[in-house]
Amino acid sequence: MPPTPMGSGRVRPTGVSIISVLYYIGAALVVIIGLLGTAALKSFVGGGSIINIGTTIFWAILLVIVAIQILIGWGLWTGKNWARITAIVFAALAILSGLSTIAKGGFVTIVIQGLYVWYLGFNASAKAYFK
Numbered sequence: 594m595p596p597t598p599m600g601s602g603r604v605r606p607t608g609v610s611i612i613s614v615l616y617y618i619g620a621a622l623v624v625i626i627g628l629l630g631t632a633a634l635k636s637f638v639g640g641g642s643i644i645n646i647g648t649t650i651f652w653a654i655l656l657v658i659v660a661i662q663i664l665i666g667w668g669l670w671t672g673k674n675w676a677r678i679t680a681i682v683f684a685a686l687a688i689l690s691g692l693s694t695i696a697k698g699g700f701v702t703i704v705i706q707g708l709y710v711w712y713l714g715f716n717a718s719a720k721a722y723f724k
Contacts, residue, residue: 603722616669680709
């Protein structure tokens, strides 16, 4: 995918476009996992009022996560520096989380999120796009 020219003369680096799209994909996956989890819970337990309250809380949390992911994806796509900083902070937190689960596949998380931190935090063309 070639870099996309912006109205201000800036060109979005391909890596920024990829990370932005990955945020959108992540939001979609959260919704899909939430739907599958809700369906599984209802099929195993039934539909009691406690389950309905728990499901409502679960979906409220998921929708906040989805909204944040979409907002960051949009912010990266449009060159908002707050989105770059937020993505770096979230990636750093994911790295710390991955350290606690390194034996269970956390290494993959550490590598991917480390690439986000490196690219958004230290790559000259990516940093210049957000100026």
